[in-house]
Amino acid sequence: MTEVTSGTDRETVWRKVALRTFPLLGAAYVLGYIDRVNIGFVAAPLSRDLGMTNVEIGLTSTLFFIGYILATVPSNLLLRRFGAPRWIGFTLLAWGTITAVTAFADSAQTLYVLRVLLGFAEAGLAPGVLLYITYWFPARQRAWAYPVFISVIAVSGIIGAPLTAGLLEWGRHLTGLTGWRSVFLIEGLLTILVGVLVMTRLAKGPETAKWLSVPERERIQRRLDAETALKHENAVPAGIMDAFRSGRVWAFAFAFFALTFGIYSFSYFLPQMLQLLADEGGTSPTDATSVLLTAIPSTVALVVMLVWPRIFAKRSAVFSTVVPLTAGTAGVVLAALTDNGVAFIAGTCLAFSGIYTALSQFWRIPVLGLTGAAAAAGIAVINSAGNLTGMVSPLLTGAIQEATGGFRHALLLIAFVMSLGVLTMLIVGPRVERTGAGSPPASQRPQRVTAGRDDSPRKETS
Template sequence: MSDTRAGQSTSSAFEAATYAKITWRLMPLLFVCYVASYLDRVNVGFAKLQMLADLNFSETVYGLGAGVFFIGYFLFEIPSNVILHKVGARLWIARIMLTWGIISGAMIFVSSPTIFYVMRFLLGAAEAGFFPGVILYITYWYPSARRGKITAIFMTAISISGVVGGPLSGWIMHALPGVYGLAGWQWMFIIEAVPSIVLGIVVVFYLQDRIIDAKWLSSEEKELLAKNIANEEATKVDMSFLQVMTHPKIWLMAFNYFCYIMGLYGISFWLPTIIKSTGVTDPLDIGLLTAIPYAAAAVAMILIGRSADKHRERRWHVAIPAVLGSVGLLLSTLYGHNTVLAMAALTLATIGILTTLPLFWSLPTAFLGGAAAAAGIALINSLGNLAGFVSPYLVGWLKDLTHSTDTGMYMLSGSLIVGALLTLAVPKEMVNK
């Protein structure tokens, strides 16, 4: 008996060490890539503080331009993920990063609403496939029981992009207006595009497509990893492309994700504006304040992701943060004229909204396998991210109509409650693994 226990302990230690090795090898680079991705996607929220006055754009024009990114994203998401599944993550992720970095830097040439819309559409088309591609890539290495924490680690990049990007964007727009004849918002787009281009080159030389390609793993480690993935794949559903497109559970997941993304981009594109409405005017101060909610969310995402894996429970770990996010948005409207109280409410909202996202992805990846995973993840992400178009446009339109962001926050709060109810409608035996 003691020999059996010793053998199990040794085997468990070896497995834990192997997964730790993978995590330290792959996740830092993927994490930094997502920081760059998210920063280039939402830094238009900071550009807005100066851009609208410089170019004479209305709030509705800004909201439409911020959101049209997701039309390009939607149209090219599924083809991009299917290509990644066929040609490998290394080359395709590198291609995605290089093209979006170049287009993001070219945002300095925006001079009219039409050019603004075109550039945001092209940026969305270029970036399509990166996020669902990484989610799919993670399933090649980690079984379901380990993906909650890993996906949470990866998606804390959203929080860190706020922690880093807010002060950086604020400082650039505060310090560089007029340098070489460029506005502060133009310098922001140039400087923040550089990391994406550099990282795209690094990906080519650093990532491996599959377990079998990893020369830094021993044969015993590869065998263990491959066995774990094979055992899990045997329990998953593989479907044709047509079956994926018409599967009711996938559409339920897509609508569920749509509700959460409504909240995410309400925060991402409007947080600087909401903070400014409390009486803070300097871009640098606004940038520093935006770091607070994102820093708190980064900690919460890791802790709750770890709890979900430990208890093998997914639905309540998604639904409860969604409700907290809804409450935070409502409180931010009640205390909108008090900077301290509004920041506390926005911090609660950001914690709740961002925590739902990584744990949401433990739901569809628990039952999708093979080519169905590539197409299904892309479909859920692309349909869900249409909320990235709807959310900023509606908030901008409502702000022009009512001269306040309060009505928009009520709408986003309700969306999060609907998302929580949809999550609890998912059968627990399907996802609690």
């Protein structure tokens, strides 16, 4: 079969895929992130009700990631076996139920158990979505697909902060429960609803997408098959054990650990950091006001994250990851060294923008060096090992704050760890890019009808 397609037609296909898959997955990701970090949003009233210290609040994050890390790899392999709609939908139903039950926790010990269970339930979402994107988008399209999708993390902060603030203030009128309990109950029920929609509306892959025409399905599959063929030519790891034996996978796991080291500390303690600065300045904001202020860095980060790939579209993935991560590190240092509230917000805006932009570009690199079962296992290893930061960072931050009475030393530690991530990316990243699937093998490259840029009309033969 012979068909002539234009660059506009091809881009329309990718936009159609994104519009059909990203809203549901984005809603799941937003709820997953909010469910994960809402302990930080409600830390002040929750700790008062249950008599918990900052160290104990940090421990809830550590316990969450025990279950999360243990379940990530098997969960991603199960997704590959059963398909994204069933598996991701199941995880949403499970963690939505656990989050709703958390509303009725009556002690720190009950909360600890529920957070471990939540970690097991939520483990399949983030790595599963990252893997699922590779089922639809080849390398070139992933350059914008990952940033667009991961931008929902910033959206989580924008949506989650006012949602949580509103429920803290008025949730008792909706549920009859105190504010922080209403947060868990309502967000849990919303998660269950999205889980049902994912199970019934999400397509397993191009081959089952009824909303694509036959030529569109064939075009997508042809591009994905060509990329897989190139990876095989370059002897890219393809088996499960290959991923565990790959030094690059573990290097990327550490880089991801360093990249995300600041995310969880800020997510759990930013409202308290702002309250501490305000108290030192002689003001006393409410719990809801402190939560609302946390939306400012997330809003700025969302804009930067979406603009960055447009400006530097032709730069390498390593450049697009390392530069914002370096800027984010500088933002953390600024936040650590200032006692001025405005300067602190500016530092956190720079930190959030750098971290989230680097995160959106980071995942372009590891998937270039993995395929098949190794991709499922490798993404899960990187995600789970990197998410050790979710265990370590909040616990250290809480302990350092308890010992010193402030967050300065904790923020400086975060900046140091992030700088190690920059160094690791500079060492490992370029090597993977050189062997990655930048273009299909010569035998499978489509013949262009006209010369010029890649988005010019071309003729494809299948």
